[in-house]
Amino acid sequence: MLAQIESALLGTRARLLTGRDSRWVPEPADFSCPSCGRGVGEGEVSPEDGRCSSCRPEKLAWDRFIRLGDFAGQLREAVHATKYESWRAQGMQLGRVLGYRVLDELRARGIPPEAAILVPVPMPTLRRLGRGIDHSMVLARGVRATSGVRLVPMLRRSGGKPQVEVVPSLRAANLRNKVRLRQVSIGSPQAVVLVDDVKTTGATLRACSGAIRGVLGESKAEIWASVVAVTAERNRRARREISAEA
Ligand SMILES: [Zn+2]
Numbered sequence: 001m002l003a004q005i006e007s008a009l010l011g012t013r014a015r016l017l018t019g020r021d022s023r024w025v026p027e028p029a030d031f032s033c034p035s036c037g038r039g040v041g042e043g044e045v046s047p048e049d050g051r052c053s054s055c056r057p058e059k060l061a062w063d064r065f066i067r068l069g070d071f072a073g074q075l076r077e078a079v080h081a082t083k084y085e086s087w088r089a090q091g092m093q094l095g096r097v098l099g100y101r102v103l104d105e106l107r108a109r110g111i112p113p114e115a116a117i118l119v120p121v122p123m124p125t126l127r128r129l130g131r132g133i134d135h136s137m138v139l140a141r142g143v144r145a146t147s148g149v150r151l152v153p154m155l156r157r158s159g160g161k162p163q164v165e166v167v168p169s170l171r172a173a174n175l176r177n178k179v180r181l182r183q184v185s186i187g188s189p190q191a192v193v194l195v196d197d198v199k200t201t202g203a204t205l206r207a208c209s210g211a212i213r214g215v216l217g218e219s220k221a222e223i224w225a226s227v228v229a230v231t232a233e234r235n236r237r238a239r240r241e242i243s244a245e246a
Contacts, residue, residue: 016090017078019068019097024075026068026097029104037065037199037230061202061209062194063222066101068094071198071229079197079228086133094228095142095195102193102226103147109191113148117189121196121208122157122179139228140195149193154184154215155208163204171203179207181215192216193224200231 017024033040036055044052069075082091106113120140128134137153144151157178166174186192192212194205205225212223 016093017074017097018093019100026101027070029066029101031069032065032067032230034064034066035060037067037225037227039070039230061206061213061223062225064105064224066098066105066193066224066226067199067230068098068101068228069230071231075229082138083131083133083135083197086131088133088138091133091135091138092142092145095139095144096146097142098139098195098226098228099143099146099149102143102149102224105224106147106149106191111190114150115189116147116149116191116193117152117154117186118143118147118149118193118195119152119154119208119212121194121204122153122155124157124159124178127162136196139197143193143195143226152184152186154182154186155211156180156182163200168201171201172206174203179211181211186215188219189221191222191224193226196225196227198229198231199225199227 019026030042030045031039033045033052033055035045035049035051036058038052038054040052046052046056049056071079078090078094081087082094102116102118103113106116118140120134120136123131123134123136140151140153143149158180159178161174163171163174194208194212196205199205205227209223209225216223
């Protein structure tokens with residue numbers, strides 16, 4: 001109800017995606033590579049190293065990747081409504097759905113929720129004020145609500161242009177030295193779970209992972225990247241099923 005009012009006031013045309021809608025559910029976990037987050041077809045991820053052929057030669061900054069789907073269709077509308085129309089209820093709902101996925105992964109790896117922390121990908125203060133929402137913080141609160149994992153905003157960011165305004169090849173440089181650590185106690189987590197809306201080039205997640213790795217030092221803690229959506233690389237299996245339905 002509140003969400004509907006909020007939606008009407010904001011004039012968004014997107015419906016609230018809850019993950020229980022009959023026409024939208026997050027894609028199954030095995031539709032994407034658990035290492036890099038790219039969409040994969042059946043059997044493309046090796047059970048030995050958990051990698052697909054695309055990321056096997058890459059050095060990844062994180063240990064595990066979780067996503068709800070491709071950045072397309074209703075999911076893209078919902079992310080845009082959260083980010084550009086400050087639709088908090090939508091951000092919370094997407095976060096809650098992502099939280100269930102995070103919880104599944106923690107359970108699968110025998111890590112209790114209290115032994116993990118959530119870290120929202122930070123946004124520069126000025127931009128947050130201009131936009132009226134810190135979307136990754138809103139998502140992270142949703143993730144916390146369903147996963148029970150503690151939220152520790154241990155990163156902050158200064159300056160730099162919004163990544164979407166920078167050509168992909170320059171995004172890493174745009175971020176260099178812009179992600180900093182805040183003086184907070186993180187304890188000794190077994191998993192640090194980054195939360196963001198969309199992965200495009202991965203430059204932001206790499207910069208954040210690098211900063212966190214520096215704090216973890218010799219610890220065996222894993223860094224996970226969790227996002228609502230990953231920008232268009234093909235999800236062959238989904239595409240095949242859609243064409244089979246048609
Ligand atoms: Zn991969």
